Amino acid sequence: MAIPKHVLIAPIGQSLEQVLQNTSFSKLFVLTDENTAAHCYPLISSILPAEHLHFSVPAGEEHKTLQTCSSIWSQMTSAGLDRQALVINLGGGVITDMGGFCAATYKRGVRFINIPTTLLSQVDASVGGKLGVDFEGYKNHIGLFGEPEAVLADPVFLKTLSPRELRSGYAEVVKHALIADAGYWQKLLEQEQWQELDWQNIISHSIGVKGDVVLQDPTEKGLRKILNFGHTLGHALESYRLEGSAEQRLLHGEAIAAGMICEAWLSAQKCGLSEESLKEIARYISSVWPETMAKPEDIPAILGRLEQDKKNEGKQVLFSLLKAPGESVYNIAVQQAEARQALAWYIKKGWQ
Structure with a gap:
């Protein structure tokens, strides 16, 4: 199972610095929600150019809407982002889905990087290029396919999660085993405490499973x-x-x-x-x-x-x-x- 080339599973300081050094951009726009602004943004802020722009939106699936997108697009417009700008989406699946959607549709598309901060987003939403928002009560009803320039996954962010959030992400790990890897399913069954799994290996395995499938049917x-x-x-x-x-x-x-x-x-x-x-x-x-x-x-x-x-x-x-x-x-x-x-x-x- 191969990890897609644009996905880096490494310490965030190392991977983010590497990507920023190798990417030219006119302006840098960082999108967070109120939780990742408090707990995750401090882990990367010192690596970012001093003149970067930071915008935060309310946290939660209920805010994954076109109304929130409108506020993001307004901020991008007010900040004068052109088509050479770069967007960093720092958050879970809501932020990477919605931030990617906003970037892909702003001025017909600006480049974006995803830094998934939850187990769910690292093992699932980080791969595959599905972008979108909920609409009239339906999940991911409005959206498109669009690949990020890079996905930077680091298990360090899992330390910022509540036990409930970590457990939520584990559902996608179970799914990946059930649909494509019977041997891995047996390993999960044999693990007495799922909380004690090696998350670095878990993330790599799940990204590999999903990456193989997406490569065959993008x-x-x-x-x-x-x-x-x-x-x-x-x-x-x-x-x-x-x-x-x-x-x-x-x-x-x-x-x-x-x-x-x-x-x-x-x-x-x-x-x-x-x-x-x-x-x-x-x-x-x-x-x-x-x-x-x-x-x-x-x-x-x-x-x-x-x-x-x-x-x-x-x-x-x-x-x-x-x-x-x-x-x-x-x-x-x-x-x-x-x-x-x-x-x-x-x-x-x-x-x-």
Whole structure:
């Protein structure tokens, strides 16, 4: 599994200094959210040119909107950024997705660098060039594909995360093992405490898995869809919970964990995933995320979200599922009644 050439997994001082020395730009614009401004920006500010511009936006998925983009574009315009400017997105998946989208659309595109600061963004959002924002309650509904000049990943930023945020990112690690590496899945099962994993190796492995898939299918015409395992019902659940109070909202990885259990059940019904593997997957994921992320009364609203999933073709809701751990398939049509059963099985913890 090869790490893409533009991705550097190294101490941030070393990698950022190297990239800035080798990149010409007229102005440097640094985008953070309020959390990364406080905890991560101080780790890089001394490396940046003194005349750089820094703009911070509110933190959270609920701010990943065109309204926030408008404020970012206004700041870029006020700062006089031209097409030779360079943008650094310092943050988690919200900032790298939205900051990349703003850079790629400002004056028809300026270059940008991503410095992912969460486990989730380092193992997943850092690779693949998906940029965008949420719209009318739908995840990543407006966006485009655009590659950063560089992605600089450093596990040091993980020390700034809460335990909940770190656990959220671990969901994508589990997904990468399940869709493409049965041997790695076994290693995760054998690790007694997931918190004690070697994050440098974890990040390298996940980036390698995703990088291999993206290299073969950069714009998600086929194979890349396997990366959406857990994300069809997971995104629907996440979008639904975003409508509630701040206490009701889920982190992305929490929703994907629930989605992977539901979609493992669908995999057993439709793709031949063994009952043994289904229960093994569900038990492991529920051991890391013991909370149930949905209630029976939530099911109709969650199912309603499936109609706008980006993988759909016509009125068919298409899922990416598993034949076995490490072996995935895509474009599997699932009826609403089947999705309802999957959610019900998850809610009642049918693996117990």
